[in-house]
Amino acid sequence: MTVEGDQGGATPWFLAGGGEMGRRMRAFDWAATPISGPETWPEGLRTLVALMLDSRHGMFIAWGPSLIWMCNDAFMPILADKGPGALGAPTAQVWADAWPTVGPLFDQVLRGEAQRFEDLPVPLVRDGETVEAFFNFSYNPVRDGSGTVGGVYGVVTETTDKVRAISALGSQREQFARLFDQAPSFMAMLSGPEHRIDLANPAYMKLVGHRPVLGLTVEQALPEAVAQGFVGLLDRVYQTGEAFVASNAEIGLQHEPGGPIDQRRLDFVYQPIRDADGQVSGIFLEGVDVTERAVLEQRRLALVELGDRIRDFEDPDELAFAAAEILGRTLNVSRAGYGVIDKQAETITIARDWNAPGIQSLAGVLQFRDYGTYIEDLKAGRTVVIEDAHLDPRSADTAAALKAISAQAFVNMPVTEAGDFVALLYLNHAEARPWSEEELALVREVADRTRAATERRRVETELRNLAATLEEQVEARTAELRQNEEALRQAQKMEAVGQLTGGLAHDFNNLLAAVSGNLELLEMRLRDGRLNGLGRYIDNAQGAARRAAALTQRLLAFSRRQTLDPRPTDVNRLIGGMEDLIRRSVGPDIEVEIVGAAGLWAARIDPSQLENSLLNLCINARDAMAPDGGRITIETANTWLDQRAAAERDLLPGQYLSICITDTGSGMTPEVIARAFDPFFTTKPLGEGTGLGLSMVYGFARQSGGQVRIYSEVGQGTTMCLYLPRFHGEAEVVRGPEMEAPGHGDGETVLVIDDEPAIRALIVEVLRDSGYRPLEAADGPEGLKILATGARVDLLITDVGLPGGMNGRQVADAARVDRPDLKVLFITGYAENAAVGNGHLAPGMEVMTKPFAMAALGNRIRDLIERQRG
Structure with a gap:
């Protein structure tokens, strides 16, 4: 029987169906294979081929001596990437990767033995990798017309996914079982x-x-x-x-x-x-x-509560009772409390008792013998644990005594001790049962903390009593030391006065001799009418007066009571202006080198005091290099001082400029460096120095917010460094001495208050000669009366130190109540800082220090009045 073929020819009936594989089998050139064309196939093979092509189950047929392969559409997914070349090829070639496993099965089928397997593992190459696949299959022999087995017919289902799922499920079950057990x-x-x-x-x-x-x-x-x-x-x-x-x-x-x-x-x-x-x-x-966790939490809360009680307790008995109460509640015992052991009377008094309904008193005194063998432990401060008070074999008396206070399982713990007394913490269960280690550990810790707190309070009380006694002793000793210190200070003061008078008497006598001698010569020449050369005597007297003023300034600087006139100053320019003076002062044997830093910061200092300090340091350097001479180097620099460097110099961290004077002299020993700034200390021979020079430099530096330090080695020379705070702003031009003629006024009124008639007369004469209208008063109250009249006053000149109960600053402040714009010029011989505001003057106030040049006074008056007009 035939049907119309795909190409229009006759097709065997058994190849008529089959979908894609049927089409391919009809178009295949079977004549080129060992099994020839389909028309030669035996009837049984034809029937199986028709069945295979129409089935929805995966089926294959391997026929002939070479087991030529054919299958249906349902088998194609199993072939996977083997499919394109499988049809008509020998089965051993198609399944080369699986042949070691399935080849022996095919041999058994060809011997007439059908094979059937479930979930058989077969190694296959898929997508280039060898994997293990699983199959359910049956292999059956296919016979020809003579009954001879000529091939194999198979029905196959792949179970790989199912096997893997079951395996995974089994693993999960095993894992769950392990988790369950572990x-x-x-x-x-x-x-x-x-x-x-x-x-x-x-x-x-x-x-x-x-x-x-x-x-x-x-x-x-x-x-x-x-x-x-x-x-x-x-x-x-x-x-x-x-x-x-x-x-x-x-x-x-x-x-x-x-x-x-x-x-x-x-x-x-x-x-x-x-x-x-x-x-x-x-x-x-x-x-x-969570039993252990609950026990620990209970224990923690109990200890926290005990800690609160310890912080606040005053009476040790109250603390012992609090400990018993906390333990009783925490351990849920039937009774807790504390007692007192009297070692001398050999009694135990149950002092206070706590139980569930609240606080109760438990009267009764037990004799030592009632506690039997336990009493020695209690007297020694050891803990006693009684597991069953009624059945304990050691003492029937103990059992009776404990029964009297309803004790079963019992714990006694000493918590305080003072002399012959021991406070006893006791606990008992309503029913006899062993105490757990956790319970006993809590009892011990509470008892230890209570004992430690009580002992600490006892020690604190003793220390307080001792401190009170020591305080009285310290006060008495302090009073004695103050007396000794005052006596020593007085002795030192007298010694200092003696040193001061020794040096100053010499210097001032020389200066006074020069002043008085030149004035006497001037008087003699004037009396004789000899007027030639009088200027020489005047210059000599004025020079001696100026040196006396400089010596006074040293004293004021040493006492740090000098009123400074700080101005923004270009230090390099100031030093340059002093160069000639320094060279003349140190003499021709000394080489002077000045190294000024480029871009040196400005400093807000008193220029004249800095000049005095530098000149003083250069003269000291000259003396250190005598008699052979040497070199002095004056060097300036900008300096940043960090926390460490500033602390080494006793300064605040920040920006400073330094002025260092270095000599090549003999240097200083550490002992000399340590005392160099002490007043009246000098290494010069008697009569050649007062010992105030470096004290003046030190006072000026500290008053200016800076510091002075000495760096020296014996035989290597000395460097003296001044550190001055940086001023953020422009420096003023340093002026020379005010020697020009005084300026003239225009009839302005100036009130002069000074208790020294000679000085007051000099100032009034200068004012008249300069075109001003002077008013004068001898003290503050008299000056205020003049101001109270309402008279015109353009400028007030007042001494700082005045009699009559008011100093110059008080007079100025009182005058400014009604005349807030009044200009004030203070003049002072000792620059009392307290009188002018600790060295800081209010706006419109200035100060001049006696002695001063009359021309300088006139210029200062003119400047103040012109500012008044402006």
Whole structure:
């Protein structure tokens, strides 16, 4: 029988169906294969081919001596990437990767033995990698017309996905079983309304004392749980289908049937389990034993409360009672309290008692003999633990005594001791049972802390009493030291005065001799009418007066009571202007080198005082290099002082400019450096120095917010460095001495207040000669009367130190109440800082220090009045 073929020719009936594989088999050139064309195939093969092509199950046929391969569409997914070249090829070639596994099976089928396997693993190459695939299949022999087996017919289903899924599920089950067994929390599976225990992990078995519980109901396995209500909870969960969660629940469990009940604390959950229909079929139980955690929390809270009591306690008895109360509540004992042991009277007095209803007094005094053999431990301060007071064999008297205060299991712990007394902390259970290590540890810690706190308070009290006594002793000793210190200060003062008078008397006598001698010569020449050369005597007298003024300035600088006139100053320019003076002062044997830093910062200092300081340091350097001479180097620099460098120089961190004078002289020893700034200290021969030069330099530097330091080695020379704070701004031009003629006024009124008539007369004469109208007063009250008249006053000139109960600053302040714009010029011989505001003058006020040149006074008056006009 034939049908119309794909190409219009006749097609055998058995190749008529089959979808894609049927089409390919009809178009295949079978004549080129060992099995020839389909028309030669035996009838049985034709029938199987037709069945194969029409089947939806994966089927194949391997026919002939070479087992030529053919299959249907349903088998193509199994072929995968082998499909394109498989049709008409030998089966061993098509399945070369699997042939070691399936080849022997084909041999058995060709011998007439059908084969059937499920989930057979077969190694296959897929996508370039060898993988293990699994198959269900049956291999059956195919016979020709003579009954000879000529091929193999197979039905195949790949089960790889199923096998892997089952394997994965098995692994998950094994993993779950391991987790179930190894879980730190206890777990159990209960089934049915009777709550039969089907599964329980080792943690659950440990909780119930490893009793045989599997297969039993909860009621049968754990009868103690029934009375505590846990079976009722299980019933409710099973009936309602709602989970139950408990936290820190207390439960009593037996470690073995009939054994003692052990109280435990549990966190747990009862979770209902539902079947496929949604009905509750069992309960999953899971939880953790938190007994130790609860005990630790109780212990922590007890110690926190005890710590609060310790901070506030005053009476040791109250603290002992508080400790008993805290322990009684925490350990849930039937009775707690404290007593007192009197070692001399050999008695124990139960002082105070605490129990659940509250505080009660427990009267009674026990004799030592009542405590039997325990009393020696108590007297020695050792803890006594009695597990069963009534059955203890050591002392019947002890049992009777403890029974009298309802004691069963008992703990005695000494907590305080003073002389012959020991406060005794006691606890007892209502029922005799062993004390756990945790309970005893808490008792010991509370007792130790109570004892330590009481001892600390005792020591503090003794220290307070000792401190009070010491304070009296210290006050007496301090008074004695003050007296000695005052006596020493007076002796030092007298010694300093002696040193001062020794040096100053010499200097001032020389200066006074020069002044008086030149004035006498001037007087003699004038009397004789000899007027030639009089200027020489005047210059000599004025020079001596100026040197006397400089010596006074040294004294003021040393006392740090000098009023400075700080101005923004260009230090390099100031030093340059002094160069000739310095060279003349140090003499021709000394080489002077000045190294000025480029871009040197300005400093806000008193220029004249800086000049005096530099000249003083250069003269000291000259003397250090006598008689052979040497070199003086004056060097300026900008300096940043960090925290460490500033601390070394006793300054605040910040920006400073330094002026260093270095000589090549003999240097200083450490002992000399340590005393160099001390007043009246000098290394010069007697009569050649007052010892005030470096004191003046030091006073000027500190008053200016800076510092002076000495760097020296014996035989290597000395460097004296001045550190002055930087001024952020422009420096003023340094002026020379004010020697020009005084300026003239225009009839302005100037009030002069000075208690020295000669000085007042000089100032008034200068004012008249300069075109001003002077008014004068001898003290402050007289000057204020003139101001009170309302007379015109353009400028007030007042001495700082005045008689009459008012100093110059007080007069100026009073005058400015009604005349706030009044200009004031203070003149002073000692520059009392307190009178002019600690060295800081208010706007419109200036100061001049006596002695001063009359021309300088006139110029200062002119400047102040011109500013008044402006």
